[in-house]
Amino acid sequence: MIDLSELEHDTISELINIGVGRAASSLSEMVDQPVELTVPRITFVERFSDTDLARAPTEVVSAVSQTFDGPFKGEAMLVFPEERSLELVRSLLKVDVPLDTLTDLEQEALMEVGNIILNACLGSISNVLGEPINCSMPSFRKRESRSLLDVDDGDLGTGSKPVLMILHVQFMLRQNDIDGYVLFVMDLDSIQMLRELVRRFIANSLG
Amino acid sequence: MKKPPPDPTTEATPSFDLGRDSNAAELFAALLDTADTGLVALTADRTICHWNQWMQTRSGLRADQVLGKSLHDVFPETRLGRVSLAIDDCLKFGMPAVISPSLNQGALPLSPLPQFTASFERMEQSIRIHPIKTRNSGTLCSLIIRDVTLAVQRDRLLRKQAAELADLVTQSKRSEDRTKAILQNTIDAILVASDDGNIEPLNSRAQELCGPDGDPELRNIIRFLLPDSDHIPITQPPSNRLLTDLGTGVIEVMAFTKSGRNIPLEVAISHFSADQRYHYIITLRDISQRKRHEMEIQRTMAELERSNSELEQFAYAASHDLQEPLRMVSSYTQLIARRYEGKLDETADEFIHYAVDGTQRMQRMIDDLLTLSRVGRHGKPFHPVPLDDLFDAIVVNFKRAGSAPEGNIIREGHLPTVMGDASQLLLLFQNLVSNGLKYSDPESGRVRIFAADTPNSHRIFVADNGIGIDPQYHETIFEIFKRLHGYGDYAGTGIGLAICKKITDRHGGILSVSSNPGEGSTFCVELPKELPIVAASESM
Numbered sequence: 137m138i139d140l141s142e143l144e145h146d147t148i149s150e151l152i153n154i155g156v157g158r159a160a161s162s163l164s165e166m167v168d169q170p171v172e173l174t175v176p177r178i179t180f181v182e183r184f185s186d187t188d189l190a191r192a193p194t195e196v197v198s199a200v201s202q203t204f205d206g207p208f209k210g211e212a213m214l215v216f217p218e219e220r221s222l223e224l225v226r227s228l229l230k231v232d233v234p235l236d237t238l239t240d241l242e243q244e245a246l247m248e249v250g251n252i253i254l255n256a257c258l259g260s261i262s263n264v265l266g267e268p269i270n271c272s273m274p275s276f277r278k279r280e281s282r283s284l285l286d287v288d289d290g291d292l293g294t295g296s297k298p299v300l301m302i303l304h305v306q307f308m309l310r311q312n313d314i315d316g317y318v319l320f321v322m323d324l325d326s327i328q329m330l331r332e333l334v335r336r337f338i339a340n341s342l343g
Numbered sequence: 344m345k346k347p348p349p350d351p352t353t354e355a356t357p358s359f360d361l362g363r364d365s366n367a368a369e370l371f372a373a374l375l376d377t378a379d380t381g382l383v384a385l386t387a388d389r390t391i392c393h394w395n396q397w398m399q400t401r402s403g404l405r406a407d408q409v410l411g412k413s414l415h416d417v418f419p420e421t422r423l424g425r426v427s428l429a430i431d432d433c434l435k436f437g438m439p440a441v442i443s444p445s446l447n448q449g450a451l452p453l454s455p456l457p458q459f460t461a462s463f464e465r466m467e468q469s470i471r472i473h474p475i476k477t478r479n480s481g482t483l484c485s486l487i488i489r490d491v492t493l494a495v496q497r498d499r500l501l502r503k504q505a506a507e508l509a510d511l512v513t514q515s516k517r518s519e520d521r522t523k524a525i526l527q528n529t530i531d532a533i534l535v536a537s538d539d540g541n542i543e544p545l546n547s548r549a550q551e552l553c554g555p556d557g558d559p560e561l562r563n564i565i566r567f568l569l570p571d572s573d574h575i576p577i578t579q580p581p582s583n584r585l586l587t588d589l590g591t592g593v594i595e596v597m598a599f600t601k602s603g604r605n606i607p608l609e610v611a612i613s614h615f616s617a618d619q620r621y622h623y624i625i626t627l628r629d630i631s632q633r634k635r636h637e638m639e640i641q642r643t644m645a646e647l648e649r650s651n652s653e654l655e656q657f658a659y660a661a662s663h664d665l666q667e668p669l670r671m672v673s674s675y676t677q678l679i680a681r682r683y684e685g686k687l688d689e690t691a692d693e694f695i696h697y698a699v700d701g702t703q704r705m706q707r708m709i710d711d712l713l714t715l716s717r718v719g720r721h722g723k724p725f726h727p728v729p730l731d732d733l734f735d736a737i738v739v740n741f742k743r744a745g746s747a748p749e750g751n752i753i754r755e756g757h758l759p760t761v762m763g764d765a766s767q768l769l770l771l772f773q774n775l776v777s778n779g780l781k782y783s784d785p786e787s788g789r790v791r792i793f794a795a796d797t798p799n800s801h802r803i804f805v806a807d808n809g810i811g812i813d814p815q816y817h818e819t820i821f822e823i824f825k826r827l828h829g830y831g832d833y834a835g836t837g838i839g840l841a842i843c844k845k846i847t848d849r850h851g852g853i854l855s856v857s858s859n860p861g862e863g864s865t866f867c868v869e870l871p872k873e874l875p876i877v878a879a880s881e882s883m
Contacts, residue, residue: 239498244469245443263436270437
């Protein structure tokens with residue numbers, strides 16, 4: 137169903153990598169320390185239960201989410217297990233305080249990090265494919281991973297089942313690497329549209 | 344800009360018609376100015392097109408000073424960096440942005456409220472950047488700025504307190520670990536007992552003794568030893584478990600462990616109160632080593648006593664049994680002396696004289712030896728002896744014997760009353776006085792007697808103005824048969840000072856001498872005010 141050709145897959149990877157590269161340099165500058173971001177793997181799955189995150193359904197995760205709307209629409213999320221998110225924020229803020237949950241300010245910092253990465257990914261796709269995308273302000277959620285995609289405002293589910301594009305992202309910071317995920321949750325129409333746009337882009341650049 | 348309010352007579356509800364552009368603009372302008380957030384709008388070329396009242400107050404820049412200028416002209420530091428990039432993304436791609444205070448301290452140069460100026464140079468800001476799509480002017484960009492200085496201050500306080508708490512926890516953990524280590528590594532077994540009779544071992548040694556491989560009876564013994572535990576039924580432990588009399592204050596018990604060891608333990612009990620309850624700390628010290636030493640000492644003591652009494656027995660028997668044949672020899676030599684003096688030749692007379700003299704000396708020596716052996720064997724119980732009276736008797740004795748000129752025994756001051764065996768003390772001081780007189784010039788010889796107390800003892804001095812004693816002999820003169828002079832010079836058996844020494848010893852005292860040749864001698868008898876246990880029990 138999601139039968140992307142190798143070239144299409146590589147193109148999407150390329151677009152995403154341009155985005156996260158930009159996000160990383162932006163973050164490095166902000167926190168005044170080297171931050172590297174890589175996307176070692178991009179996978180497409182049809183069900184959330186097929187994702188790595190679903191392997192620990194009761195693990196609490198922190199997520200920064202932005203909805204997007206345009207030729208293809210859906211929700212983009214940066215997701216970390218809660219502990220990783222604490223590690224990430226404290227590593228970026230260079231503080232080491234033994235609080236076991238995110239404070240409001242740390243939560244906002246995580247939101248900004250998510251915002252930068254998600255904007256970069258979406259912006260890169262939008263820019264290269266030449267199609268404007270409207271994004272919402274990021275919002276923060278913290279819940280068990282199994283209910284991560286539960287819709288609270290009832291806005292997303294337009295009948296068709298969502299399809300997930302999952303980017304495994306890796307932050308490389310001073311002392312440690314922190315693994316997280318970027319999820320693009322779209323309906324089937326949107327993902328078809330995305331593929332269509334990618335094909336068109338490939339055709340243009342090759343032709 | 345202000346318009347007169349609509350005439351209430353001509354317009355019914357709604358009294359404010361938002362449909363009219365001017366009304367709407369007025370309302371929105373007022374709303375934006377009363378908002379407690381900073382609101383800035385930028386056009387596509389980054390020119391400031393709105394600057395609300397809040398921004399004027401906090402930046403110190405009036406709207407007319409900034410409108411129409413680009414943001415980085417007003418705030419040069421926003422030319423680069425996160426705010427600039429976010430505005431770019433917003434204007435170019437319509438991307439919204441969050442700018443958090445933690446990652447971007449004081450993103451815009453705005454002043455904090457007066458209450459924060461002491462700790463904050465700039466207002467801490469949380470900024471949202473939104474694209475605003477308009478029909479006529481393309482995409483605009485709005486900056487919504489919230490003052491979160493108070494939140495940041497609270498967050499700092501929270502972190503500080505959390506860090507302090509963590510430090511405190513670490514410290515108390517460390518101190519607890521130390522205490523635990525000390526407790527665990529103490530040689531003594533330490534237990535704590537609460538007043539409900541519950542006994543808890545506190546360290547591994549206590550665990551060993553009271554644990555499954557230890558002595559099951561030990562807890563009962565401890566309960567029995569604890570004071571005022573009336574309400575708990577207690578059984579008297581077997582008598583072979585309590586090594587010492589409870590009245591003495593030292594408690595020693597015997598533990599029989601499952602592994603078959605018998606361990607003598609000294610028990611110390613202290614107490615403290617906590618949670619309004621009494622707790623006892625019980626310390627058990629393994630005294631196997633000390634017990635072994637005590638046994639050894641006891642054995643050696645018994646051995647010594649036995650050999651000592653054997654010796655005394657021997658000396659007594661020897662001197663007693665020697666008397667019989669000696670008396671025979673002595674009687675017959677005296678008989679010969681009386682009968683044949685002058686009837687044989689001169690040489691014979693001389694020989695007879697030597698024989699008589701020899702037997703007499705022998706007699707005196709045996710007498711003295713008997714006296715010496717009797718000091719230990721036939722001592723009488725101790726009583727208070729007033730030394731003044733004792734010396735009165737000594738002076739009378741010397742006078743009766745006619746062995747000393749009048750007034751050559753001088754007492755200086757009052758003499759104390761001491762605990763002792765009166766007849767032995769008489770012998771002691773009589774010997775000392777007699778010695779003093781013997782080794783002095785018969786005419787000018789003087790013996791002075793005086794006393795001085797120390798906190799724990801009486802010292803009685805017997806000083807003469809005689810020939811004195813070379814310091815090298817000060818130790819040996821108290822040994823039996825020690826004579827420094829030939830028999831011809833000074834009479835005596837060489838036992839006198841040995842008797843004195845033995846009597847002093849029996850009284851728990853010390854006999855010493857200080858002297859130099861030609862300067863007289865001073866003998867000091869130091870008797871304890873409190874009798875040592877050994878001397879006291881021996882005297883009973």
